[in-house]
Amino acid sequence: MIAKRCIAILGGGPAGLSAALWLRNLGFEPCVLDAAERPGGMQNLNFLANDWVLGQTGQTGPALAARFVDHVVSDGVQIRTGIRPVRLEGTAGAFRLQLSDGSPLDCIAVLVATGTRYRAEEVLTAVAVISDIPRERIAYGPHAFAELGALAGQRVLIIGGGDNAYENARLLAPVAAMVHIAIRSQPRAQQGLVAAVAVEEAAGHCRVLCPAVVESMASTSASIEVTLAVSDQRERFEVDRVHVLAGYKPNTAFLREILPTEVYGRLRFDGQDYLIVDTGGRSGVPGLYAAGDICNPRFPCVVSALAQGAMTAKTIEMDTRPK
Numbered sequence: 001m002i003a004k005r006c007i008a009i010l011g012g013g014p015a016g017l018s019a020a021l022w023l024r025n026l027g028f029e030p031c032v033l034d035a036a037e038r039p040g041g042m043q044n045l046n047f048l049a050n051d052w053v054l055g056q057t058g059q060t061g062p063a064l065a066a067r068f069v070d071h072v073v074s075d076g077v078q079i080r081t082g083i084r085p086v087r088l089e090g091t092a093g094a095f096r097l098q099l100s101d102g103s104p105l106d107c108i109a110v111l112v113a114t115g116t117r118y119r120a121e122e123v124l125t126a127v128a129v130i131s132d133i134p135r136e137r138i139a140y141g142p143h144a145f146a147e148l149g150a151l152a153g154q155r156v157l158i159i160g161g162g163d164n165a166y167e168n169a170r171l172l173a174p175v176a177a178m179v180h181i182a183i184r185s186q187p188r189a190q191q192g193l194v195a196a197v198a199v200e201e202a203a204g205h206c207r208v209l210c211p212a213v214v215e216s217m218a219s220t221s222a223s224i225e226v227t228l229a230v231s232d233q234r235e236r237f238e239v240d241r242v243h244v245l246a247g248y249k250p251n252t253a254f255l256r257e258i259l260p261t262e263v264y265g266r267l268r269f270d271g272q273d274y275l276i277v278d279t280g281g282r283s284g285v286p287g288l289y290a291a292g293d294i295c296n297p298r299f300p301c302v303v304s305a306l307a308q309g310a311m312t313a314k315t316i317e318m319d320t321r322p323k
């Protein structure tokens with residue numbers, strides 16, 4: 001298929017969908033490709049009301065994501081789900097993207113908006129020795145808290161000190177038997193959440209351990225025995241579950257696989273593997289752009305992803321004007 005004005009958008013989260021809307025309005029044919037079966041990105045994992053998007057009061061993350069998807073689809077944007085890029089060939093103005101279903105997509109530019117994922121097993125391999133812990137007792141990411149009722153009366157260790165860790169500790173503390181929060185260096189959560197957790201701590205529902213490093217976790221007959229180095233002391237206690245909420249990793253690794261070596265070598269990454277782009281989303285490789293959380297915005301959130309997607313779409317329009 002030769003589509004002269006097609007722009008391939010990798011990732012159908014807020015950044016990719018916003019770029020798709022703007023590109024469509026600017027006269028292009030955006031095609032959104034998402035590896036997940038359900039488009040919408042990380043907001044699909046946010047079971048709370050997202051009150052941070054102007055004009056979208058009371059929407060849970062999935063409801064908000066569905067609104068974004070509905071908007072672009074009703075404007076004629078094509079979204080293909082459950083599909084990944086496997087190879088990018090060609091140059092700006094004439095790219096061919098080989099896709100995981102065997103089909104090619106010809107496009108004039110590619111926008112990478114593949115966001116981030118939770119840091120998962122790597123958190124535990126870095127800090128702890130684990131033995132024989134049933135998989136269902138360890139959860140990664142805040143969506144594990146969606147069913148708070150199922151955690152009632154349990155002893156939970158949360159590993160992490162950012163907004164997600166504190167938000168979920170705050171929600172869980174009133175219903176759990178005890179919530180321990182282990183923070184390696186210092187809390188990074190917003191002040192309101194830190195204050196709310198302090199109230200739960202004063203009520204005896206939760207304990208903040210900081211600086212704390214999990215040294216080992218071992219399965220007992222009905223629980224998990226954890227050992228932590230807390231300041232200069234060693235603490236050992238039992239919990240029923242461990243929840244890891246310790247930050248994110250950018251979804252950039254696939255770029256090494258899909259790009260020719262010399263093209264990949266021209267991309268720039270920061271020390272945490274996030275893509276470095278200019279203010280218009282240009283990656284340094286002509287025709288290859290990026291937007292959203294994958295670029296390590298100062299405040300990763302829905303509105304910054306929407307804005308970056310829009311700005312990058314506009315950059316693409318300017319870069320592809322006839323000279």
Ligand SMILES: Cc1cc2nc3c(=O)[nH]c(=O)nc-3n(C[C@H](O)[C@H](O)[C@H](O)COP(=O)(O)OP(=O)(O)OC[C@H]3O[C@@H](n4cnc5c(N)ncnc54)[C@H](O)[C@@H]3O)c2cc1C
Nearest residue numbers: 011013014015035041042046114115292293300301302305
């Ligand atoms: C639990 C939770 C709660 C949050 N709450 C809020 C909140 O209240 N307010 C707020 O503003 N922000 C919140 N955020 C942050 C917000 O969701 C993100 O900042 C935003 O979704 C980033 O958008 P994005 O499009 O850059 O990336 P993402 O939303 O991560 O979307 C990336 C998309 O790329 C796809 N993808 C990944 N790899 C590939 C690949 N190789 N090929 C094709 N597709 C791929 C993924 O499937 C995904 O759909 C929350 C995040 C989480 C996880």
